[in-house]
Amino acid sequence: MRFKRVKGTRDILPGEALARRELEQMVYDKFSRAGFLPILTPTFEAYELYQRSTGQASDIVIKEMYRFADMGGRDLALRPEATPSVMRAVLENYLKIPIRLWYAMTMFRQDKPQKGRYREHTQIGAEIVGEAEPEADIELVKLGYDLFTEMGIKGMYLELNTIGCRECRPGYTEKLVEFLKEHQEGLCSDCKVRMKRNPLRVFDCKVKSCQAVLKNAPSQRVYLCQDCRNHFDQVKKGLEQFSIPFNENDRLVRGLDYYSRTVVEFKSTLLGAQDTLCGGGRYDYLAEELGGPSTPATGFAFGVERALLVSKGEEVFDFTKSPISLLLLPLGDEARGYSLQLLFKLREAGISVQVEFRPGRLSRKLKHADARNAERVLIVGEDEIAKARFILRDMKTGEQRQVTIEELLGIPELKEPPSLLTSGEDQIT
């Protein structure tokens, strides 16, 4: 029985895995320097956590969660996103706020897979918990912007909006619903449902007739309270001050229920209709929703697979070409055991080295060595062991000479870290 991977999941082969490590290292450095601490939360949580935070009006909760019962009858779900877990962890562990946290964790959503979208995917995110100031939003956006710039994200642009707070949003949604009701006949069936559940989401609709109706919809701008207006103005001012280009888009809402005030999306023109690379915003009420004290917070998260897709494109390291710095070629049974000892000795000295144990004549072994991209080989035969002098052959030039183990340890090139990464044409997909 040959098995296949489950729909929407992927095997991340060495080439891509290496690229991801490189990315994670970069992110780690950047976040650490900005005072963000790493956090890891469980892969599954109580279903209710997401229901209460991500929201009953979100598509994620309505139809995309992996929900299951464990043997104790607990109602659980694989995490579809991390923010609720992070906030839950902050509250549950009474972490001292303010605190800056970041994570790189897998997420699970049961939607239909396509390019750059998988049922299991990795998100890297950052959260500032306990700071209500617009500067926290600015800091975060700047952090993301620098990160994506450094990654070489192509066609990147940024959309920004505010969706008000609990003071001013109700007044606005009332007006919006009023308007939508008047123009109900022009709306698609989905929007009619959204109108009742989460009216702001109608702005997400791509149906042309709906967009036509929405063209004349009241703008939230007009209804913002003074505090929200100030907050938004300051965020915008900050971004301008630090030369971060953005489009102000009063149609940008977000798919999740917990957002308030600032919402932001990083997009790439390379991604087509599902162009969102990174999403985030402020969620000042989430802590209270989860039974904690009033705790303002703001954060963002991006999909690693998607980010890699728009930074490196289809190009990824070709791991089949990753070289072997030194390969030992034992000849004969006795030489195999000897080579293993030698292998460990050389490794302890910091040399990157492997052994070809498979049987065969020297010519066959050399052929294998070549196929494995060995840069040098060391021939370990009975004669060499007896004389304690081995033949070191440069596979590129074909030059070879006799060396003792002491001489081998003194060759500086062998101590250089292995260069596993060779750029190639291997496919991400």
Place this chain on the structure above:
RNA sequence: GUGGGUGUGGCUCAAUUGGCAGAGCACUUGACUGUGGCUCAAGAUGUUGUGGGUUCAAGUCCCAUCACCCACCCCA
């Protein structure tokens, strides 16, 4: 949930109006018993996604089904 596309050796793809399932790459072995890359020779690899139907005959035509890819919705 909706729409489109593709399924043939490990990989990339051929196969005429329906007529013996093929090539290139990769792989194995040998020429070469301790010196690779080049060359030459030989070899292995398939339920043509699956099930049914039409036919003397189906990779090819028809029906069904599955898988994967792409797009929509939504999201990262």
